[in-house]
Amino acid sequence: MPAVFYLAEIEKALGSFDPLPLIEEGFVAYSRGQVVVPPVGEMIFEDPPGDVHIKYGYIKSDDWYVIKIASGFYDNPKAGLPSGDGLMLLFSQKTGLLDSVFLERGHLTNVRTAAAGAVAAKYLAPGKIRRVGVLGAGVQGRMQLDYLRKVREFEEAVVWGTGEEELEAYRRDMEGRGFTVRTTLDAEEVAASSAVIVTCTPSTRPLLRADWIRPGTHITAVGSDTSEKQELDPAILAKADRVVVDSLSQSELRGEVFKAVRAGAIGRERLVELGRVIAEERLRRASDEEITVADLTGVAVQDIQICKAVRLHLP
């Protein structure tokens, strides 16, 4: 009989282990060609507008395969409903039998995305950080700080958002979790004061300009996961000493790299996959003066790894 796990149990399990090592292993396996990730399944609805994505795959010679279904219906909040929903399914690669259903409502996607941000910072951010900048005062803007804290110490977060109200809510929340938070409506202020910047907005226009970015800065761009979304000026990627992507193949179709290559700002020969950066020390930040950019569009191997890890920590 398959096990069915609800969000409260999943959250409890997540509190009992550090997902970063398994996420790192996943990226390494992916960059070594050991992960099978078939094309994403998709349904697009118009009235009301919504999209559904089915992501699935497996690590070769592993025991499991994972199927994730995630939806975004952007009129839902008008009816008091969350815009996103999601579940993950864990199956045996040896028998095909369904092992567990994770009714995670999108939370595991948020966690694996935040964990990937922390992994990128672990290998690319400068060693000493005073301030971390966050663009986007939503759920992911909160979780990125939570997970970044696992890999770097920092004194203060400088958070940019589009409204005083959401910024104030963010500050209250995060101070309750032990962070010192400064808020701003001016993205340049984030760039001027932060050694690490994480962008996690649904923007379709650049929010950061290249001439704002100081030497030594690391930027992780998390928000753009389609061909439309964009948070960084392509000139930032041109100026960067290292441009890292979670998936070379996905960067051909979506994310900051897609935009920058199309704009002629960078060539694809400059790109390195995160899994290789994790595995090879020479591909990581080499000095405190380098500018580094990690463009994360989200890969099914993260879903596989977070799902397996949670399963291991559930009754």
Add this chain to the structure above:
Amino acid sequence: MPAVFYLAEIEKALGSFDPLPLIEEGFVAYSRGQVVVPPVGEMIFEDPPGDVHIKYGYIKSDDWYVIKIASGFYDNPKAGLPSGDGLMLLFSQKTGLLDSVFLERGHLTNVRTAAAGAVAAKYLAPGKIRRVGVLGAGVQGRMQLDYLRKVREFEEAVVWGTGEEELEAYRRDMEGRGFTVRTTLDAEEVAASSAVIVTCTPSTRPLLRADWIRPGTHITAVGSDTSEKQELDPAILAKADRVVVDSLSQSELRGEVFKAVRAGAIGRERLVELGRVIAEERLRRASDEEITVADLTGVAVQDIQICKAVRLHLP
């Protein structure tokens, strides 16, 4: 909170209604172009051998969409496990939210397949039937009789299988359900005595020859759902007065029609979709002398309809 339904509840709900009308409506909507069925998602494993299919879709302007995951791992029985597993997921087309998880272990696929066989016979089989022939003494060979009984009366079933033991088990089972059953190891005997023949084997070579088929016979071919599987001699389709398919597009890639067209036995201009046969009386059997063939490869709209129907009949 999504509802989770287990097999016992699903079976109970199935006992409380007749799925045929909803399956018919589904085929009609499909043939009218009102159903969106994206390409099937697939993972193929080699050691041990197994395949996983993700079928999904929705009827336009309906309230729901459905995602089905079904697997076949053919070494499982050696370990005392069922070779197939499956679940269906029902979501709202208006919010994207997951409504219900059906942990149906493949049973709903069996039901919707058997119901489709009954629908094909309802519109294509001769009015009076004495004997029904079944090729394949497995689960589907049992269920086809159960559902056929909803649309036609008949005196006896003549069942072909590959071993005495499975045939004896079949006979015992089905006599317990009120059928009169004759078993045979000779497929010609089935053809010689039956006005309706249902084939439901995983065969990859023709089991029935064209010169065995008598005028007035209706054949529903259920077993072949890939480009490899085949149960009927292509000459049977050439000899038939009507060749009906559940899906014109799927028949380009799989099933008896795929084999017969590739062999040059029939042209695609002869094909008619089941949904049109249901909707238009002139496309149904016109006399007791016609030979008719229905080639069913299984369409996602059946999954959508059975899932919705079961949901309606659950608490």
